[in-house]
Amino acid sequence: MIKVFGFIGEITPGMQAAADAANLVVGGRRHLDALGVPEAKRVVLGRIAPAIEAIQALGPERNAVVIASGDPLFYGVVRRLRAAGLTVRVIPAVTSLQLAFAAVALPWDDALLCSAHGNDSAPALEAVRHHPKVGLLTDGKVGLPQIVEASAGLGRWYVLAEHLGTDDERIRVLDETAARQVGDITQPNVVLVLAHHPDDPAALGEQHAISGARNPDGSLTDQR
Numbered sequence: 509m510i511k512v513f514g515f516i517g518e519i520t521p522g523m524q525a526a527a528d529a530a531n532l533v534v535g536g537r538r539h540l541d542a543l544g545v546p547e548a549k550r551v552v553l554g555r556i557a558p559a560i561e562a563i564q565a566l567g568p569e570r571n572a573v574v575i576a577s578g579d580p581l582f583y584g585v586v587r588r589l590r591a592a593g594l595t596v597r598v599i600p601a602v603t604s605l606q607l608a609f610a611a612v613a614l615p616w617d618d619a620l621l622c623s624a625h626g627n628d629s630a631p632a633l634e635a636v637r638h639h640p641k642v643g644l645l646t647d648g649k650v651g652l653p654q655i656v657e658a659s660a661g662l663g664r665w666y667v668l669a670e671h672l673g674t675d676d677e678r679i680r681v682l683d684e685t686a687a688r689q690v691g692d693i694t695q696p697n698v699v700l701v702l703a704h705h706p707d708d709p710a711a712l713g714e715q716h717a718i719s720g721a722r723n724p725d726g727s728l729t730d731q732r
């Protein structure tokens with residue numbers, strides 16, 4: 509069995525028990541340290557390919573645990589594990605973007621969620637110019653400065669959310685001028701790009717599945 513746990517901020521009892529019982533535990537160093545995984549059975553990420561090889565080498569009776577941030581199905585490791593032919597059971601946490609939207613109490617069912625992390629960031633940077641509510645995973649190369657540059661002059665608001673779910677969590681709501689002046693950005697972080705300040709009711713957006721269909725004149729149909 510290969511269990512893939514999402515981790516954001518908290519170790520759950522099930523995660524700890526599975527890591528204790530496993531022959532091999534794969535994850536980021538800070539996750540493995542938090543779980544107290546002994547050197548002899550840990551594989552530190554980095555690259556996923558060596559971890560996949562180590563799991564495959566355990567054979568069919570394998571008892572492996574993979575720890576990944578947030579929801580491992582959202583820009584996470586499960587795609588690569590399954591593409592390698594491994595059968596997994598996924599126990600997700602909420603994604604970092606969900607926590608960022610929660611930090612400013614904004615619904616995210618109308619948001620566009622993108623990744624500028626470790627891949628071609630062009631579509632994500634394009635999205636912030638056209639969509640009023642975008643959440644972006646970032647990395648050390650593409651983060652708030654590049655996102656601000658991509659949306660310059662549009663009057664966007666930026667929510668910079670660092671170390672979500674931890675004691676070091678920090679949330680900053682910035683206009684373009686303030687966002688350009690931020691110098692102490694730490695990883696990991698996500699950025700929300702909004703057409704309205706998060707406290708402005710206009711930032712709530714609309715979800716027509718809940719608010720109802722529109723009449724041709726744009727008004728809402730009768731909700732009764």
Ligand SMILES: C[S@@+](CC[C@H](N)C(=O)[O-])C[C@H]1O[C@@H](n2cnc3c(N)ncnc32)[C@H](O)[C@@H]1O
Nearest residue numbers: 577578579584603604645646671672696697698
């Ligand atoms: C490979 S992606 C994984 C995303 C993850 N599956 C999720 O659901 O959040 C890694 C990126 O997620 C974001 N991230 C993960 N954990 C975070 C945290 N605790 N606080 C802020 N951002 C985080 C960062 O943008 C980081 O570079």
